[in-house]
Amino acid sequence: MKTVLITGAGKRLGRQLAEYWLAQGWRVVAHYNSVNELAPQPGLITLQADLSELNDVRRLCDELASYGPYDGVIHNASCFVADAQAQQQGVSLARQAEQHFAVHVYAPMMITEALTGLWCEQAWMTVITDIYSDLPNERFAVYCASKAALQNWALSMAQRLSPQVRTNVVQPGPIQFLPEHSQAYREMVLSQSLIKQELGYQAITEACAYLAGSQSVCGSVLRVDGGRLVANRYDQTFSD
Ligand SMILES: NC(=O)c1ccc[n+]([C@@H]2O[C@H](COP(=O)([O-])OP(=O)(O)OC[C@H]3O[C@@H](n4cnc5c(N)ncnc54)[C@H](OP(=O)(O)O)[C@@H]3O)[C@@H](O)[C@H]2O)c1
Known part of the structure; x- marks a missing residue:
């Protein structure tokens, strides 16, 4: 049975990714932090860790050794706090940066280091x-x-781990609105997208599945944003 590790798999996109690979018959090692909405089922292993805490990351790294070798890994866990919001909550800039870099950079680095010797052939x-x-x-x-x-860092790993492990990046745009997003906010975001519709988790899952199966794609950055990055944000209605 093939095995994939997914971080931040307890809810939202991570949960959908876990359910997709379970449906493909893979064993899924699903990391989660505070919320785990995945239903217990054969082939699913859940491991809890707060990736902003170094000791938790070390413990998770030790636990991962028991479930290898790994055919695939998806680094998905993420924290998303606006600078002003952190400030209003009394979180110092240093602490905010520490948390974001811990979850987004140190944890993927340490987890990937811990997987040395635990990769299958033709892994991703x-x-x-x-x-x-x-x-x-x-x-x-x-x-x-x-x-x-x-x-x-991911692109450095594409260099370091190839040819055994193909590393690629998925760059989502806004994936799915939250219930608290106002109609005005939704319209503003969609007006900045070329396809004028929500992406949904399925779009990112399809991109991940494509990269997992594409033996010739390595070191790529796949943007899945409905055209938001290239949408022209400047007023083009003037004439001279
Ligand atoms: N949503 C979007 O529109 C959007 C846009 C662009 C890029 N992305 C990226 O796409 C991915 C999935 O998006 P999403 O909206 O599903 O992400 P999300 O819910 O904001 O976060 C993904 C997971 O990361 C976990 N996480 C947060 N802090 C953690 C910590 N300290 N330790 C361990 N896990 C932690 C969360 O679990 P807990 O809540 O339990 O901590 C959550 O399950 C993320 O990498 C995100 O940056 C999303």
């Missing part, structure tokens, strides 16, 4: 970043910087 690793890795957003400067670091 997919790293979920964000279009913000290439498109700065001053409201989320810490998040953007840490996702950019994650993406750069």
Whole structure:
């Protein structure tokens, strides 16, 4: 049975990814933090760890050794806090940066290091970043910087781990609106997209499945954003 490790698999996109690979008949090692919505089932192993805590990451790394070898890994876990929001909550910039870089950079680094010698032949690793890795957003400067670091590290891993492990990046745009998002916000976001519709988790799952199965794709950054990054954000209605 093939095995995939997915981080942040307890809910939302990570949960959908776990359910997709379970449905393909794979064994899924699903990491989660505070919430695990995955139904217990054959082939599913769940491991809890707070990836912002170094000791938890070390413990998780030790536990992962029991479930290898690995055919695939998806680094999906993520925290997303606006700079002003952290400040309002009394979280210092240093602590906010520490948390984001711990979850997005240190944890994937340490987990990947721990998998040395535990990869199958023709394995793959997919790293979920964000279009913000290439498109700065001053409201989320810490998040953007840490996702950019994650993406750069992923491409170094494409060099280091190939040819045994093909590493690629998926850059989602806004995936799915949350119940608290207002109609005005939804319309504003969709107006900045070329396809004018929500992506949904399925779009990112399809991209991950494509990368997992594409033996000739390595070191690629696959943008799945409905055209939001290239949508023209400037007023083109003027004439001279
Ligand atoms: N949603 C979007 O529109 C969007 C847009 C661009 C990129 N992305 C990227 O796509 C991926 C999936 O998006 P999503 O919205 O499903 O992500 P999400 O729910 O915000 O986060 C993914 C998972 O990371 C876990 N996580 C957060 N802090 C953690 C910590 N300290 N230790 C361990 N796990 C932690 C969360 O679990 P807990 O809540 O239990 O901590 C959650 O299950 C992420 O990498 C995200 O950055 C998403």
